[in-house]
Amino acid sequence: MTVPKDALVFDTGPLRHFAAQGWLGVIRFLSGERPVYIPDSVERELNESTQHLSAVRSVLDADWIHVHRSTSTDLIEAFARYENLLVDGRKNVGECGVLAMGQVYKCEVVIDDAVPRRIATEYGIQVTATVPLLCDAIRRKKLTVTMVEELADNLLEGKYYLPFGPGGFRQHVMEHGLLDYDDLNPTR
DSSP, rough: OOOOOEEEEEEEHHHHHHHHOOOOHHHHHHTTTTTEEEEEEHHHHHHHHTTTTTGGHHHHTTTTTTEOOOOOOHHHHHHHHHHHHHOOOOBBBHHHHHOOOOOHHHOOOOOOOHHHHHHOOOOOOOOOHHHHHHHHHTTSSSSSSHHHHHHHHHHHHOOOOOOOOOTTTTHHHHHHTSSSSHHHHHOO
């Protein structure tokens, strides 16, 4: 089974935290017509999360999130490469599946952790993260700055790591060139 090149392949973190804070629908909205996939390694991590965070069940039950299972040699070899680079005990197994899918199917992956993002870039995998996705939604006028600021602060309240603290979205995106002044201060 192949995955469309326009697919977004998500890591565990964004899905788990958006679901836990009640924002999973935003990911569906942002994906628009693009299909959303997770590898079976992310599915396993999400299943483990449901034991202490029942809201994560909504990710696994979402009919718009497709679980990819494959015994393709290319996918297994790619997974093994990333496993050698990333896995520490039981950590980062989901990222290995996401990176393998990005490599084999040439689709965009959504990972917030810095090391797997760096590896994706080194291997020529198209990669993004939560903050750039949200900034793109602001530029396309799908979400407002105020809504994203509230969403980001809510994710932080849920112990999700973002590269800024509460109330820091606007300053962070300006300092890092993710949005310009006009995006943050649209004319009415």
